[in-house]
Amino acid sequence: MSAVQAIPFVRAFDFQYGRADQVSPLIQRVICNNPGPFTFTGTGTYIVGHSRPGSSVAVIDPGPLDDAHLAALMSAVEGRTVSHILVTHTHRDHSPLARPFADVVRAPVLAARPPARDTHASGPLDEEEDAVFAPDTILTGGEAIAGDGWTLRALFTPGHASNHMAFALEDENALFCGDHIMGWSTTVVAPPDGNMSDYLLSLDVVIAEGFSTLWPTHGAPVTEPAPFLAAYRRHRLDREAQILARLVAGDRTIAQMVPVLYAAVDQRLWAAAGLSVWAHLIKLVNDGRVVTDGEPTLSATYRPA
Numbered sequence: 197m198s199a200v201q202a203i204p205f206v207r208a209f210d211f212q213y214g215r216a217d218q219v220s221p222l223i224q225r226v227i228c229n230n231p232g233p234f235t236f237t238g239t240g241t242y243i244v245g246h247s248r249p250g251s252s253v254a255v256i257d258p259g260p261l262d263d264a265h266l267a268a269l270m271s272a273v274e275g276r277t278v279s280h281i282l283v284t285h286t287h288r289d290h291s292p293l294a295r296p297f298a299d300v301v302r303a304p305v306l307a308a309r310p311p312a313r314d315t316h317a318s319g320p321l322d323e324e325e326d327a328v329f330a331p332d333t334i335l336t337g338g339e340a341i342a343g344d345g346w347t348l349r350a351l352f353t354p355g356h357a358s359n360h361m362a363f364a365l366e367d368e369n370a371l372f373c374g375d376h377i378m379g380w381s382t383t384v385v386a387p388p389d390g391n392m393s394d395y396l397l398s399l400d401v402v403i404a405e406g407f408s409t410l411w412p413t414h415g416a417p418v419t420e421p422a423p424f425l426a427a428y429r430r431h432r433l434d435r436e437a438q439i440l441a442r443l444v445a446g447d448r449t450i451a452q453m454v455p456v457l458y459a460a461v462d463q464r465l466w467a468a469a470g471l472s473v474w475a476h477l478i479k480l481v482n483d484g485r486v487v488t489d490g491e492p493t494l495s496a497t498y499r500p501a
């Protein structure tokens with residue numbers, strides 16, 4: 197059994213596009229109709245707070261520019277006050293709708309500082325950077341965001357993106373983990389903005405927190421985080437070992453490695469997989485376990501140290 201198969205993924209769950217589902221006492225979820233190889237069934241926007249009229253709520257990851265999704269969010273929060281709009285990171289399936297939504301509900305947008313450069317060095321991905329995103333309040337991690345009967349805590353989790361911020365719902369010991377952890381798939385770590393060393397450190401931070409539930413932006417919740425996260429972490433270390441083995445076997449480029457390492461994966465995802473291999477190789481070069489002539493680029497040649 198491969199490392200990927202060993203992760204207890206959760207891919208089946210009940211949803212309907214545009215429908216506001218009460219998924220926990222303090223959480224509603226509305227899923228945008230933007231399915232794809234990187235978004236799974238679509239972007240899940242979370243509304244945190246009580247459902248009673250007049251209460252204040254926070255909205256997490258409004259999603260892409262989509263008129264139907266904006267209308268669904270407005271319907272879901274009707275009769276309540278949106279006090280905060282939180283964004284986990286500035287990929288275009290998460291943040292572009294934040295400003296149009298904020299303009300309507302008159303709430304501030306909170307997020308980590310956007311990256312200063314383009315986040316991708318290879319072909320277009322659904323996760324390309326939202327180049328115009330600008331939060332009203334910049335978060336650095338540790339901030340408490342509170343409303344009527346709920347408290348969220350910003351948890352800085354760089355790796356998938358340099359500005360990735362997760363949000364812990366203290367009242368339910370739950371984490372809105374954005375794309376740092378996904379229940380349906382492993383996470384793309386795409387240099388130059390994505391960083392595998394940071395990703396693994398952030399994963400250890402989440403593991404240490406001992407959350408009861410993880411709410412990814414895409415797909416179903418992870419309701420047994422401890423074994424899931426252990427498998428998720430093991431997968432990354434196994435992939436690292438597989439890359440080293442390919443180098444020992446004589447592969448020298450990422451293009452040679454990907455068809456072997458990802459033979460069982462949809463070829464539409466191979467470009468993204470190549471970026472993850474690149475992220476691992478950058479880490480291995482920095483760790484002194486792999487060498488390359490010059491900078492560790494996507495097209496460089498690599499060999500064991």
